[in-house]
Amino acid sequence: MPPxxxxxxxxxxLATGTSGWxxxxxxxxxxxxxxxxxxxxxxxxxxxxxxxxxxxxxxAGSAVSALAPEADLRTDLPLYRVWQDGMLVDEPTxxxxxxxxxxxxxxxxxxxxxxxxxxxARVPLRHTEQGRNVPMYVTGxxxxxxGRVHGPLVVxxxxxxxxxxxxxxxxxxxMPDVHGAPVHVGSPxxxxxxxxxxPDFGDSVDAKHGDVPVFWACGVTLQAAVMASKPPFAVTxxxxxxxxxxTPDSAYRVG
Amino acid sequence: MPPxxxxxxxxxxLATGTSGWxxxxxxxxxxxxxxxxxxxxxxxxxxxxxxxxxxxxxxAGSAVSALAPEADLRTDLPLYRVWQDGMLVDEPTxxxxxxxxxxxxxxxxxxxxxxxxxxxARVPLRHTEQGRNVPMYVTGxxxxxxGRVHGPLVVxxxxxxxxxxxxxxxxxxxMPDVHGAPVHVGSPxxxxxxxxxxPDFGDSVDAKHGDVPVFWACGVTLQAAVMASKPPFAVTxxxxxxxxxxTPDSAYRVG
Numbered sequence: 463m464p465p466x467x468x469x470x471x472x473x474x475x476l477a478t479g480t481s482g483w484x485x486x487x488x489x490x491x492x493x494x495x496x497x498x499x500x501x502x503x504x505x506x507x508x509x510x511x512x513x514x515x516x517x518x519x520x521x522a523g524s525a526v527s528a529l530a531p532e533a534d535l536r537t538d539l540p541l542y543r544v545w546q547d548g549m550l551v552d553e554p555t556x557x558x559x560x561x562x563x564x565x566x567x568x569x570x571x572x573x574x575x576x577x578x579x580x581x582x583a584r585v586p587l588r589h590t591e592q593g594r595n596v597p598m599y600v601t602g603x604x605x606x607x608x609g610r611v612h613g614p615l616v617v618x619x620x621x622x623x624x625x626x627x628x629x630x631x632x633x634x635x636x637m638p639d640v641h642g643a644p645v646h647v648g649s650p651x652x653x654x655x656x657x658x659x660x661p662d663f664g665d666s667v668d669a670k671h672g673d674v675p676v677f678w679a680c681g682v683t684l685q686a687a688v689m690a691s692k693p694p695f696a697v698t699x700x701x702x703x704x705x706x707x708x709t710p711d712s713a714y715r716v717g
Numbered sequence: 718m719p720p721x722x723x724x725x726x727x728x729x730x731l732a733t734g735t736s737g738w739x740x741x742x743x744x745x746x747x748x749x750x751x752x753x754x755x756x757x758x759x760x761x762x763x764x765x766x767x768x769x770x771x772x773x774x775x776x777a778g779s780a781v782s783a784l785a786p787e788a789d790l791r792t793d794l795p796l797y798r799v800w801q802d803g804m805l806v807d808e809p810t811x812x813x814x815x816x817x818x819x820x821x822x823x824x825x826x827x828x829x830x831x832x833x834x835x836x837x838a839r840v841p842l843r844h845t846e847q848g849r850n851v852p853m854y855v856t857g858x859x860x861x862x863x864g865r866v867h868g869p870l871v872v873x874x875x876x877x878x879x880x881x882x883x884x885x886x887x888x889x890x891x892m893p894d895v896h897g898a899p900v901h902v903g904s905p906x907x908x909x910x911x912x913x914x915x916p917d918f919g920d921s922v923d924a925k926h927g928d929v930p931v932f933w934a935c936g937v938t939l940q941a942a943v944m945a946s947k948p949p950f951a952v953t954x955x956x957x958x959x960x961x962x963x964t965p966d967s968a969y970r971v972g
Binding site: 500501504505508509516518519528606632635636638639642716717 | 890
């Protein structure tokens with residue numbers, strides 16, 4: 463299915479996770495904030511590039527991104543979250559009535575893109591095999607702050623067969639714009655994660671015998687920063703309900 | 718020579734190009750602008766990441782970068798340029814008396830870092846062989862603008878033996894934070910460059926028989942944007958007189 467067709471279906475109201483949709487095209491995290499918060503957000507992203515690789519930023523009030531010029535950022539994602547003072551106040555399928563002329567929208571790389579490369583390298587993805595969303599965890603590591611914006615590092619976790627960890631590290635490492643190599647392999651406790659079976663976002667996933675937990679920086683770090691930093695207003699995608707772009711996943715592989 | 722020692726010598730007043738100094742450590746382009754211009758500059762860099770890979774941004778007024786925490790950004794480069802309304806007004810060896818409490822400093826990746834990788838791959842560098850600065854050219858390509866900041870793409874050019882162009886593309890492509898793969902191989906006219914012997918910055922360089930001109934995006938693009946966009950005040954490094962960091966060149970290679 464071409465990205466344009468996927469976006470049309472979401473625009474018409476289907477509220478579904480986007481994993482597996484328009485396969486081969488990059489999907490993005492979305493965060494829109496009032497213009498007077500835009501510098502702090504952009505600087506936070508620059509200072510925390512592994513979780514927050516910014517791949518496009520709109521002009522204030524514009525709902526159009528260079529990553530999919532025909533798309534409307536207010537309607538073409540399947541599910542949004544609306545935030546006031548860091549509190550979730552709505553989870554609508556479009557944000558037309560919430561939109562403001564001063565919103566600057568950030569589009570941020572997503573792990574779905576390196577999963578494309580992991581699949582090509584025949585690295586098994588347990589959450590996909592099990593029909594679940596990837597598990598995500600708030601870690602004990604604080605990001606480098608920027609002005610008013612601060613918050614913890616959020617990671618996604620994939621159980622990987624021990625013999626394939628090196629492949630997974632190498633393959634994702636060639637995609638620095640979509641989180642790059644893992645931030646940690648092995649002990650969840652080293653990241654301050656108490657219980658792998660209780661993710662903060664997404665679903666828990668069953669490891670197979672011989673799997674090792676591998677942790678990648680996650681774009682939901684920006685959503686955690688909204689919760690911690692409490693801008694007066696913000697819009698994000700709902701986790702797993704991403705913006706489908708016209709840019710091929712392969713565009714974000716170097717070398 | 719360790720980076721700290723190089724910076725000490727520059728701090729004491731030696732105004733020399735930094736090519737070959739503290740070999741193995743990354744050098745950076747520097748641009749400082751008043752805080753009310755910082756968002757436009759950061760957004761311009763995000764929208765033009767190949768010429769302008771931002772690797773650190775200070776808080777307003779701070780002269781300290783995470784890339785070399787002991788260094789003083791006002792004194793530790795060998796030569797600076799001071800700009801008013803887009804015009805060059807001074808070229809001092811330190812900017813202590815020009816410094817302002819509202820300056821935000823951007824540190825941007827430099828091609829010296831991928832030259833380290835080219836040398837390791839035994840790609841000859843003609844400008845180095847000839848003891849010259851790399852030639853840089855203002856192209857006919859306009860960067861994507863951001864608010865008040867706009868300007869042309871500036872490129873650096875290295876003549877490369879035809880049989881080694883593929884190696885040069887591959888090796889630099891693995892360093893996306895320091896301009897990555899070339900933007901063009903071959904015809905200068907395709908970039909709007911009329912005469913390779915008349916660079917806009919740096920020195921002209923003699924190609925050898927069988928060499929092909931290879932063009933990389935260049936951090937001087939930011940300086941050209943200052944000249945075109947005319948912020949009321951700005952400080953940059955003088956071309957070729959970079960900020961020597963404590964970060965190894967190899968930190969910017971992926972894969």
